[in-house]
Amino acid sequence: MKDYTDHDRERWAPEPAKRRDRTAFERDRARVLHSAALRRLAAKTQVASPGSDATADNVQSLRTRLTHSLECAQVGRELGKSFGCDPDLVEAACLSHDIGHPPFGHNGETALDVVARDCGGFEGNAQSLRVLTRLEPKSFAQDGPPLHGRSVGLNLTRAALDASMKYPWPQSEAVNGKFGVYDDDTDVARWVREGVVDGQTCFEAQVMDWSDDVAYSVHDLEDALVAGHIDFVRLADPAERRLVAATAIKLYCDDADLAELEERFAALLAEPYWPDRYDGTPRSLAALKNLTSTLIGRFCLAAEDATRARYGDRPLTRYAADLIVPRAQRLECALLKGVTAHYVWISHEERRARQRDLLVELAELIRRGAPGTLDPAFRSAYLEAEDDAGRLRAIVDQIASLTDASAVARYRRLAGQD
Template sequence: MTTYIDHDRRRWAPESSKRRDRTAFERDRARVLHSAALRRLAAKTQVASPGAGADTVQSLRTRLTHSLECAQVGRELGKALGCDPDLVETACLSHDIGHPPFGHNGEAALDVVARDCGGFEGNAQSLRVLTRLEPKSFAPDGPPLHGRSVGLNLTRAALDAAMKYPWTQADAVNGKFGVYDDDLDVARWVREGADPGRTCFEAQVMDWSDDVAYSVHDLEDALVAGHIDFARLADPAERRLVAETARKLYCADADLAELEERFTTLLAEPYWPSGYDGTPRSLAALKNLTSTLIGRFCLAAEDATRAAHGDRPLTRYAADLIVPRAARLENALLKGITAHYVWISHEEVRARQRTLITELAELTLAGAPGTLEPGFRAAFEEADDDAARLRAVVDQIASLTDTSAIARHKRLTG
């Protein structure tokens, strides 16, 4: 028996179904899969910038492969808990669709660039891509939408499930928000009937699936790329440094001693490989580690959530996902390993990337509208004020891949 109602399946711009053998959520999933914005994630940074040079880098994950893996994790976890699997998969595929070149590093640079038009946040940009920037559907002429682009025109439930942070910059939590002020109209429509600040169950499943996928797979990629040596983690002093990074970035409410104890327990599990040398046997051991960790995190959440809510289907606002504290701390520690050995130790490269984004924005704005692609040029020319014109430039840069951002910067600097 379905637990979703017509309210959940409604689209911002009403449209008739073209095929009766597909559900509304199956159509949502197909729209995201066929979108250009999703394809562009294939050339956006996850751990290492795509095409960075070394042979091993070519096999590392991009933002697209991360999204696909997040979708696989989320689909299975959501299905086990009674969600519509296509709905959860759509949210997982969509969750990073607005991220700019160079990953979170580019996000930080664009936030500075966009300070006069409401800042930049990858999650808010994802909502903007899904509901405005990806050219798929336009509303009919006349009120209330007056023929404007409605992006992919996904269902209310799909957009709600893709929103990690359903609030504006004014209510940001640790700098995170999911709605720009000029996208409030669609956000209010999506959140109609929802408690302010509360994410729906499918969004909670997506959020944990994202954490699981990137904590485990980023660790795997960093090891393959040579950034991490597991042998170093045998040193308690080294583990403390990683725990301090994890605490600072991901779990400020945790005590350092608690993290160190959880770290030691996690590393004592028998599935941790003793080392990695690129041989088939070590690759197999590494794959066993990743699959075991994903299972560990997903089953912990599934068991705890079922213990709290029983065996009924859990959807929308009928429940909250329960993730045990031990699992959250272990997840934070895995993210801390990658942050400590990759992000922090490669700050010089990251600084150059931020400079490139800043210069690219300045050059694009100075030459606009001629420096903009047609879709963004139209938005720039139709803008009512400087803030809206700046937002069009930011939208343009956010749409670029790592490689196209570098090429465009080179072209504009002569």
């Protein structure tokens, strides 16, 4: 950890010295790995809702938000290590990056942003910071200023929190709707970002972000193929590829034009490692696994080579460099995400709309019966809130903590449908 300073290893609330000989970043990783918030991701949507019909009939289980986070962590740990980053630090950031995601994944984010419009909105990345520094009950600061005995969540190091922040700015400075800090969490964000240029992300956060994109794009494609949402024959059709490319431009890469993306898509699919079909047999499963591992290697090595070409072989940590990802690989990654969006999200919009409606209605049911409809951890926050916005935030925090199944069950119970 010679490239990290005492400033990087500092925790928001000071802690007594520990007896066991572990690094600060090893402790960070362990704290995230053992957290209840991380475990709950096992029952939150990635491609298909856990326990849904889409998963029940498959021999190979589809991914959840937890398995995605674990795979992101594996990709990030190895990529970060290749640059000289502390691998435990990068892994802790990757494990943390989705820890604030609500029921039904990004679809749930959309619904809760509507619910939370009077208390600053909802954003999964901002919620992750809130979980790590407030909602996951592991550490409390001592009484007295500046923290006055409040919960400090997992009390991770400054470097670990910084590495987990994709969008280290408040809603007032949101970029394309993305932000990473709620107004009432600006105190900890200010501490994390002490001495840093506004809007700049540390190198470890950039590694985490690209690892997330790589794992997300490749593994969601694999799950969509296994679940039968798409097949390789459809991807071979130029007309279908054009539709996918249009979706990718709309959602992920609005700086590209259709012709450029279609050309990149055709070139990627022409690579020899793409299987002709997937039929669930052992050989096709092996071919699919070979595809995913080859694509991950393609994306990571491209970033490693381009970054090393600029900065040389010296260790790259914190604010010493920026991760360089070639445009070709960024577009390929966007295309793979576009495949899942086009064939899974858009084609299942009716079900997704029902999920959003359920969360909005659940928020109203909880509000009507609050504080009794809140779990004890969120009930105390509701009762201690100084205004309606604070009480609404407690309700939103409660809903965001739920799994897909527990959100449905709570809605049915409060609506009298049990």
